[in-house]
Amino acid sequence: MTSSDLQAPHCHDVPEADGKSAVQPDKKRLVSRLNRIEGQVRGIARMVDEDRYCVDILTQLGAIRAALDGVAMQLLENHANGCVAKAIGAGKGEDAIAELMDVVRKLKS
Amino acid sequence: MTSSDLQAPHCHDVPEADGKSAVQPDKKRLVSRLNRIEGQVRGIARMVDEDRYCVDILTQLGAIRAALDGVAMQLLENHANGCVAKAIGAGKGEDAIAELMDVVRKLKS
């Protein structure tokens, strides 16, 4: 098993109703980043409620978007290193790459 | 008072330590949209925790970004119709527009 297999998420077929699943290698850190973002969104709702100045709220919204993008890029890299690399190794690269590109296009818009 | 004044947030100087404040005209709806987004972020943390497939999580992240962008655009429109229009009417348009453009650039990146 190369280092990338260790570092990358391990896609394994589990009898899930919704098919695929993947264990993120940095799962705890991702969850705590998401918890922090959740708190930031709550903070913005409070700012609106407290009639805070629009530009201050918008600046905070920009920070949350950047934090979300950071989580998305990490998940994308995990996915590419894990599921996509595994599919390519198994000769099923084209579908996995097409799926990867769909996600990239959605995140780009 | 023109319809835009009624519809637009009312910027009023209140003795706040942080200076400006603004009452959003659609405050309740904005707060409830933000509460929904907060719940969606919590949902994503759960998906990561439950080892859900990366692409499913990334698709949800894309939906949250779009929802956040929607809130940002609404706040930006409120701000332009309220604070910026008011500043222009008072002959202080250039600073207000420069501030507006700073926010647009941040949200664009």
Add this chain to the structure above:
Amino acid sequence: MTSSDLQAPHCHDVPEADGKSAVQPDKKRLVSRLNRIEGQVRGIARMVDEDRYCVDILTQLGAIRAALDGVAMQLLENHANGCVAKAIGAGKGEDAIAELMDVVRKLKS
């Protein structure tokens, strides 16, 4: 005429078939920036033709996007300082701001 009128584009109704027109205050600089971008796009076509490495081409494409965004933000600021400020001064702010927001949304996607 306040400094912003001098600096801002002068929207004047000319008997144009397509209605409005506006003289950009920094017209020469905008045109030369656009000429430079035109040359960069030509350069990318040459890179593809010369079988250059994908990542090098993509990096150049990113630079062109940033240059285009810079021109767009300058035009947007000119428009806000000129046409929009003028419309607000004439009590027609809401339509002008709605039009401004449409452009911001398009440029954001």
Add this chain to the structure above:
Amino acid sequence: MTSSDLQAPHCHDVPEADGKSAVQPDKKRLVSRLNRIEGQVRGIARMVDEDRYCVDILTQLGAIRAALDGVAMQLLENHANGCVAKAIGAGKGEDAIAELMDVVRKLKS
């Protein structure tokens, strides 16, 4: 050779000073798309020169950005199907994926 090898760009080491190169499978179409974009940029410079309405120019700029993004996504897909898949097959996936993610991040901003 699987269909993806045929369809994907063929990365071959040629004695180029700048190292890698890649033949895009849809090279002619990419070059003609870029030539069209070049003409559109020239058209925008003319619109500025002819004092056309800011919003009309900005709308055209938005169309060019979308066209550029389309070319970028095509090149990215070619690269993933070609160079990256090849590197993964040769056990050098992690570096190729790290490079791919750098490009995705640049194109996202």
